[in-house]
Amino acid sequence: MNIIHHGGFNQVTGSCHQLQLSATESYLIDCGLMQGEQQSQPPEVDFYSADIKALLVTHCHLDHVGRIPYLLAAGFKGPIVCTQATARLLPLVIADAIKVGITRNAELIEGVLSQLQQQLMPVAYDQWLGLSQHLKVRFKNAGHIMGSAFIECSIDDHQRVVFSGDIGCRGTPLLPDPDTLDGADLLLLESTYGNRLHESRKHRQQRLKSIISRCIEDRGAVLIPAFSIGRTQELLYELEAIWHELEVAQTHNFPEVVIDSPLAAEFNEVYGELSQLWDEQAKARLKEGRHPLDFNHCHTVQQHSTHLELVNRIRSTSEPVIIIAASGMCSGGRIVNYLKALLPDRRTDVLFVGYQAKGTAGRDIQRYGPEGGYVILGGERIDIKAQIHTLGGYSAHADQQELLDFIGSSQSPVKRVRLIHGEYDAQAQLAEKIYQRFSIPVETAAGSIYE
Known part of the structure; x- marks a missing residue:
């Protein structure tokens, strides 16, 4: 098993991570646009290959889904798996992204949306879905925006990898608080605000x-x-x-x-x-x-x-x-x-x-x-x-204390953490706090390993 990052690793935007199970089987978790200094024109999906069997979407913010039209154009025909609410919101996001960043040609936009609808696979929260004989996944509420989820991946029923997506704050208006973790051999955790605390x-x-x-x-x-x-x-x-x-x-x-x-x-x-x-x-x-x-x-x-x-x-x-x-x-x-x-x-x-x-x-x-x-x-x-x-x-993102509490909520101990979706300073400060509190190995995008 290997995880390749195509964005959202050492920066806050452009989340796109490839879970590679073998030379012929891998899965994308998110396919987002890079924004700010990291933005490229046009967005790249040069990593696409036929071994990518499905795209798993944590939520429909552009920095997690904005490259989907380019992925479809590159030839991706697999299922786009997401929660039911995300499936309802995603076509609106993609249509707007195309109008703003690609074209206003109504026929082309409708063509992309038609293909998107055919590939969408909405799933309910808290239900395991088998994607192959090697992988099953479950979406749990992340409390970030409507339909947001963190994704648990069970590999061959003995290895658990969790992609956090964006974890929301507790007490957010309209939304229930994020669900708790069941456990993780490896937790890929966002760190947007890993170096600060929000005001009440x-x-x-x-x-x-x-x-x-x-x-x-x-x-x-x-x-x-x-x-x-x-x-x-x-x-x-x-x-x-x-x-x-x-x-x-x-x-x-x-x-x-x-x-x-x-x-x-x-x-x-x-x-x-x-x-x-x-x-x-x-x-x-x-x-x-x-x-x-x-x-x-x-x-x-x-x-x-x-x-x-x-x-x-x-x-x-x-x-x-x-x-x-x-x-x-x-x-x-x-x-x-x-x-x-x-x-x-x-x-x-x-x-x-x-x-x-x-x-x-x-x-x-x-x-x-x-x-x-x-x-x-x-x-x-x-x-x-x-x-x-x-x-x-x-902020829609959990702060440092809430990220620590998310790890601490796990029913079984989290064995290892890799920090993603954050700038270097935020990752470094959060990594130190995680190691101090839980004494588990923590990787950062800068290559630092606390263990």
């Missing part, structure tokens, strides 16, 4: 309320670069709670919320359709007649012309508003127009709620904005006078 949900709610209050007082805009799946829905959940409190208190002085992302609006609908997968707190809101993803004072912008009109109106008027727009790393999409127009305005607040990869505009704004620096957007220098905030508690 209570603290992040207080900070969010404070930013909204500033928006009202200054009559400025709050810009939230949001990933269409996961973060947008969590933010709406939290904003609905704040708006509900204000309405109960008969306070009507609060800004409108605008979702300026047709894709996010589609995902909101699917999240609503999959409400049986929500956590108990979210289900309780529904029973009260509240709708966390579709509430008063929340509007969606569909047409690009309407988007441009809104950008110009906000720039030229004193209109308190909260804008949630893609892309989450400010590397494209409608958020860029808002940033160009409003970063030079001191009344503006930019709120980061997700990871910003190296080489992205989001990382530059996050790093240089607090110092009054500038960012290059579309070849144009934009001075940053806006307030820049990062709410780590809204």
Whole structure:
């Protein structure tokens, strides 16, 4: 048995791992796009060969699935195995990725989606699926986004390899907490935030309320670069709670919320359709007649012309508003127009709620904005006078303590860990913590082995 990494090994994006059982039998776990400094044009799938029998998908974020169209074009005809919710969301993600990065030709897009649908193999959580006489797999809830999973691979019934995908935080709005491990001979563990701890949900709610209050007082805009799946829905959940409190208190002085992302609006609908997968707190809101993803004072912008009109109106008027727009790393999409127009305005607040990869505009704004620096957007220098905030508690990724607790949740001891999906410093700090707590061998992408 061998594991080959085609991305997401020594960086946070581009997850793609090949589980090789023999010269004629191997399986891909995820096939994601690299973003930021690691991004290649066009994305490469030069590793494809006929021995790849199936693609196993942990969840449908682009950095885990964005290279699937290229894999299909290379000739892959095997099953694409994923949870039922991921199977529902994945065609939306792939269609958008093709439109943005490849072509807007409707016939070609429909051809790719038709092939994708034929190859999708949805599976339920917690059920073993035999893929060959040598391999069976089981998907367990990862609590990262709707449908996310970590994947247990049982090889010849005597060796257990687990791919974590992205592990979510405990107490995430809408989603149940991640499942516990049964055990692993080898755990391939994400390490995105392996070197930090998130702020508490209570603290992040207080900070969010404070930013909204500033928006009202200054009559400025709050810009939230949001990933269409996961973060947008969590933010709406939290904003609905704040708006509900204000309405109960008969306070009507609060800004409108605008979702300026047709894709996010589609995902909101699917999240609503999959409400049986929500956590108990979210289900309780529904029973009260509240709708966390579709509430008063929340509007969606569909047409690009309407988007441009809104950008110009906000720039030229004193209109308190909260804008949630893609892309989450400010590397494209409608958020860029808002940033160009409003970063030079001191009344503006930019709120980061997700990871910003190296080489992205989001990382530059996050790093240089607090110092009054500038960012290059579309070849144009934009001075940053806006307030820049990062709410780590809204991250979809488990922090250092939660990753350690994930290992510690295992019913049988984890025998070995290989850290993936993280930058070098995050991997090094997490590896040291794992070894200190569990005294098990830990490998990092830099080649360090703690044992």
